[in-house]
Amino acid sequence: xxxxxxxxxxxxxxxxxxxxxxxxxxxxxxxxxxxxxxxxxxxxxxxxxxxxxxxxxxxxxxxxxxxxxxxxxxxxxxxxxxxxxxxxxxxxxxxxxxxxxxxxxxxxxxxxxxxxxxxxxxxxxxxxxxxxxxxxxxxxxxxxxxxxxxxxxxxxxxxxxxxxxxxxxxxxxxxxxxxxxxxxxxxxxxxxxxxxxxxxxxxxxxxxxxxxxxxxxxxxxxxxxxxxxxxxxxxxxxxxxxxxxxxxxxxxxxxxxxxxxxxxxxxxxxxxxxxxxxxxxxxxxxxxxxxxxxxxxxxxxxxxxxxxxxxxxxxxxxxxxxxxxxxxxxxxxxxxxxxxxxxxxxxxxxxxxxxxxxxxxxxxxxxxxxxxxxxxxxxxxxxxxxxxxxxxxxxxxxxxxxxxxxxxxxxxxxxxxxxxxxxxxxxxxxxxxxxxxxxxxxxxxxxxxxxxxxxxxxxxxxxxxxxxxxxxxxxxxxxxxxxxxxxxxxxxxxxxxxxxxxxxxxxxxxxxxxxxxxxxxxxxxxxxxxxxxxxxxxxxxxxxxxxxxxxxxxxxxxxxxxxxxxxxxxxxxxxxxxxxxxxxxxxxxxxxxxxxxxxxxxxxxxxxxxxxxxxxxxxxxxxxxxxxxxxxxxxxxxxxxxxxxxxxxxxxxxxxxxxxxxxxxxxxxxxxxxxxxxxxxxxxxxxxxxxxxxxxxxxxxxxxxxxxxxxxxxxxxxxxxxxxxxxxxxxxxxxxxxxxxxxxxxxxxxxxxxxxxxxxxxxx
Amino acid sequence: xxxxxxxxxxxxxxxxxxxxxxxxxxxxxxxxxxxxxxxxxxxxxxxxxxxxxxxxxxxxxxxxxxxxxxxxxxxxxxxxxxxxxxxxxxxxxxxxxxxxxxxxxxxxxxxxxxxxxxxxxxxxxxxxxxxxxxxxxxxxxxxxxxxxxxx
Ligand code: FES
Ligand code: FES
Numbered sequence: 001x002x003x004x005x006x007x008x009x010x011x012x013x014x015x016x017x018x019x020x021x022x023x024x025x026x027x028x029x030x031x032x033x034x035x036x037x038x039x040x041x042x043x044x045x046x047x048x049x050x051x052x053x054x055x056x057x058x059x060x061x062x063x064x065x066x067x068x069x070x071x072x073x074x075x076x077x078x079x080x081x082x083x084x085x086x087x088x089x090x091x092x093x094x095x096x097x098x099x100x101x102x103x104x105x106x107x108x109x110x111x112x113x114x115x116x117x118x119x120x121x122x123x124x125x126x127x128x129x130x131x132x133x134x135x136x137x138x139x140x141x142x143x144x145x146x147x148x149x150x151x152x153x154x155x156x157x158x159x160x161x162x163x164x165x166x167x168x169x170x171x172x173x174x175x176x177x178x179x180x181x182x183x184x185x186x187x188x189x190x191x192x193x194x195x196x197x198x199x200x201x202x203x204x205x206x207x208x209x210x211x212x213x214x215x216x217x218x219x220x221x222x223x224x225x226x227x228x229x230x231x232x233x234x235x236x237x238x239x240x241x242x243x244x245x246x247x248x249x250x251x252x253x254x255x256x257x258x259x260x261x262x263x264x265x266x267x268x269x270x271x272x273x274x275x276x277x278x279x280x281x282x283x284x285x286x287x288x289x290x291x292x293x294x295x296x297x298x299x300x301x302x303x304x305x306x307x308x309x310x311x312x313x314x315x316x317x318x319x320x321x322x323x324x325x326x327x328x329x330x331x332x333x334x335x336x337x338x339x340x341x342x343x344x345x346x347x348x349x350x351x352x353x354x355x356x357x358x359x360x361x362x363x364x365x366x367x368x369x370x371x372x373x374x375x376x377x378x379x380x381x382x383x384x385x386x387x388x389x390x391x392x393x394x395x396x397x398x399x400x401x402x403x404x405x406x407x408x409x410x411x412x413x414x415x416x417x418x419x420x421x422x423x424x425x426x427x428x429x430x431x432x433x434x435x436x437x438x439x440x441x442x443x444x445x446x447x448x449x450x451x452x453x454x455x456x457x458x459x460x461x462x463x464x465x466x467x468x469x470x471x472x473x474x475x476x477x478x479x480x481x482x483x484x485x486x487x488x489x490x491x492x493x494x495x496x497x498x499x500x501x502x503x504x505x506x507x508x509x510x511x512x513x514x515x516x517x518x519x520x521x522x523x524x525x526x527x528x529x530x531x532x533x534x535x536x537x538x539x540x541x542x543x544x545x546x547x548x549x550x551x552x553x554x555x556x557x558x559x560x561x562x563x564x565x566x567x568x569x570x571x572x573x574x575x576x577x578x579x580x581x582x583x584x585x586x587x588x589x590x591x592x593x594x595x596x597x598x599x600x601x602x603x604x605x606x607x608x609x610x611x612x613x614x615x616x617x618x619x620x621x622x623x624x625x626x627x628x629x630x631x632x633x634x635x636x637x638x639x640x641x642x643x644x645x646x647x648x649x650x651x652x653x654x655x656x657x658x659x660x661x662x663x664x665x666x667x668x669x670x671x672x673x674x675x676x677x678x679x680x681x682x683x684x685x686x687x688x689x690x691x692x693x694x695x696x697x698x699x700x701x702x703x704x705x706x707x708x709x710x711x712x713x714x715x716x717x718x719x720x721x722x723x724x725x726x727x728x729x730x731x732x733x734x735x736x737x738x739x740x741x742x743x744x745x746x747x748x749x750x751x752x753x754x755x756x757x758x759x760x761x762x763x764x
Numbered sequence: 765x766x767x768x769x770x771x772x773x774x775x776x777x778x779x780x781x782x783x784x785x786x787x788x789x790x791x792x793x794x795x796x797x798x799x800x801x802x803x804x805x806x807x808x809x810x811x812x813x814x815x816x817x818x819x820x821x822x823x824x825x826x827x828x829x830x831x832x833x834x835x836x837x838x839x840x841x842x843x844x845x846x847x848x849x850x851x852x853x854x855x856x857x858x859x860x861x862x863x864x865x866x867x868x869x870x871x872x873x874x875x876x877x878x879x880x881x882x883x884x885x886x887x888x889x890x891x892x893x894x895x896x897x898x899x900x901x902x903x904x905x906x907x908x909x910x911x912x913x914x915x
Binding site for chain 2: 036
């Protein structure tokens with residue numbers, strides 16, 4: 001274990017409650033670590049295929065309109081160019097990106113519904129010629145009226161309702177009704193590796209098939225999209241994930257579109273075609289986090305008890321449905337925050353606008369809805385004159401409480417524990433910081449700081465305004481409701497002469513999938529970690545383990561692998577170490593040729609969900625989180641800066657503590673970025689600041705010391721107690737920061753990003 | 765145009781347009797794809813290489829400008845199959861998640877003064893974006909490496 005550096009912040013690992021474990025809970029060497037630090041790892045743009053062409057996309061430059069004509073400059077030398085338009089998609093193939101619905105075309109037919117919508121595809125062997133050619137193709141439009149603002153939009157792409165208890169009665173009984181409206185902006189995933197694929201005609205023995213290599217989270221989503229587009233059976237479509245430079249949801253559904261484009265060009269050209277977006281194109285064309293507007297009305301008793309919660313939630317879906325219905329579902333289910341109420345009504349809608357479709361982004365709607373919930377909690381505290389911490393404690397979920405969907409929380413509820421730990425860690429950090437500044441912490445400063453209702457920063461003589469804010473949150477692991485049953489994910493293990501090979505369709509996108517899965521299997525089989533190999537993420541070899549999203553890869557897929565390991569263990573009979581395992585394995589292989597155990601998802605018996613009424617156990621388990629943000633605001637520039645951040649997250653069990661902390665630190669910083677810096681500026685339906693020069697993500701200098709503590713409240717159906725970790729950390733930072741800004745200034749912001757312009761407006 | 769380059773201790777002659785980005789020459793003409801592109805405009809640092817020991821963005825440097833200079837890329841770190849101590853430190857501390865920023869981040873770290881404080885590490889890496897780690901583990905790795913250098 002490496003020695004911790006002297007940096008402020010830092011992570012504290014929970015003491016393992018499972019003393020016997022030999023691999024799980026230990027920081028084993030990362031599976032693909034060496035390739036990544038030597039530069040040997042091959043990302044999609046590092047690959048060159050023989051006789052390969054480069055592909056590019058002709059995109060719309062109006063938000064809504066009828067395409068009158070697409071014209072190539074007759075003066076230009078078009079030798080060597082390949083063109084594709086919607087007419088190249090022929091039956092039985094369909095011009096529809098297979099997602100939840102099939103409303104989005106791969107290529108526009110006669111209308112465009114948003115800026116940057118793909119119209120034509122062009123390929124050439126020379127990239128400079130390709131760029132020159134693309135600039136010589138013009139599209140003429142008959143413009144149509146565009147609806148760009150989702151707050152005034154009327155077309156609804158999806159609506160859901162959650163109802164529980166008697167809301168009218170709750171409001172009739174209320175001493176006070178507190179109302180507030182909250183807004184969040186779009187956010188770009190900003191993986192440092194842009195979207196990219198290479199499509200190649202043929203798949204295995206099928207000359208008429210298609211193979212796509214690329215950067216992606218969900219190879220089997222891409223398989224499905226290509227099957228629909230090209231009208232091919234599954235055997236003729238092969239998708240291989242290459243080393244992927246970050247995803248965060250941004251490579252969940254979009255690679256299906258890009259893979260389809262490259263496939264169309266490759267089939268027409270009869271050659272491999274590479275399409276790798278430049279940053280600008282990636283920013284204007286691909287999905288973002290859904291902007292939201294959320295209104296809360298809360299029926300309160302004077303003593304701080306929540307009686308009823310009434311929420312109206314709207315998301316900006318953009319021009320097509322993509323994954324918006326499920327984003328909405330997760331947003332709505334988490335919209336109360338981790339608080340109980342006997343009466344709840346949540347109305348959620350996704351609005352259609354003429355803007356590029358929004359889609360999956362880490363947290364999947366829950367960061368938006370819990371931002372509103374937690375900023376609203378501070379508003380309630382202020383209106384009732386109750387301390388924010390006390391108000392929260394009074395209403396926080398305990399074991400046995402019931403959620404908005406009527407789910408009774410039976411186990412692994414750590415809402416109070418993460419709050420206690422966060423307060424303790426924050427107190428330590430505050431003392432240390434005060435000591436470092438050579439002052440003694442003012443008595444009660446820590447507790448007082450989080451009280452939030454008072455202005456505790458001093459603005460005198462240009463000194464920064466300081467404040468501290470709190471946010472509590474939870475995040476359901478895995479697909480919502482019956483989603484996991486429908487997915488019916490598979491994963492398994494093959495015996496090899498040196499150990500085992502994992503057959504799993506989950507992808508490694510930086511979060512440590514390969515390492516963590518190998519640890520689970522090594523532990524379950526009782527053999528050393530280095531005897532576990534993982535098959536390449538190639539759909540010709542690995543089964544569909546469901547998408548690598550929704551904080552499900554450890555808890556859900558890890559559990560399937562654990563079950564496969566247990567079965568394999570039974571087949572092997574007695575062995576007591578790696579050596580005797582190998583002996584038995586070789587014997588069994590000799591006898592049977594191949595030995596593979598593939599298991600499928602099994603719904604834990606106690607999970608019941610009704611998709612029509614939106615009632616029941618929305619998720620098998622929840623991760624729990626508490627954030628405390630310390631911020632300061634420059635009274636002249638109005639720039640807010642986070643000076644210290646505390647994140648305590650309960651994830652059931654840290655299979656690999658360093659990787660788990662990495663998820664928490666990274667997710668937290670992405671949340672801080674969303675809260676303070678990341679502002680997608682739209683003009684005429686198009687991202688206006690589509691470059692890294694003016695779409696700002698946190699650099700080292702914007703990043704505060706982040707104190708992380710992992711809490712391990714085991715979940716009985718997770719592998720070794722593990723729940724999800726990837727998304728929970730991003731649910732809290734925005735609210736904690738906005739609450740801190742209010743503590744510092746006494747003014748409400750109720751929106752992110754908290755840019756200097758917004759803060760100034762609130763203050764003056 | 766023929767240009768003579770020194771990369772990772774080896775001499776190469778490449779036939780490229782003089783204004784071709786060093787990033788592309790490394791990746792396409794020398795097959796050194798460890799150096800990455802994240803933005804192409806000097807903002808992300810994924811393309812960071814060392815030129816005579818100084819960290820620069822290879823996406824902003826025309827190839828002709830490095831004639832006669834010593835260029836070092838991530839491929840030049842490990843020797844004889846043995847990892848460089850900085851690479852080890854990145855592995856030990858979990859400083860590489862998706863890994864796309866890692867080569868550039870390590871090259872930038874190598875240009876830091878040997879006795880850098882945490883503040884100097886932060887300032888020295890400010891031109892290198894990482895979207896995965898939240899930077900904490902990268903500080904740990906670099907601090908561990910620099911602590912070893914001091915000895
Ligand atoms: S690619 Fe050179 S700085 Fe981003
Ligand atoms: S490790 Fe993914 S961007 Fe840094």
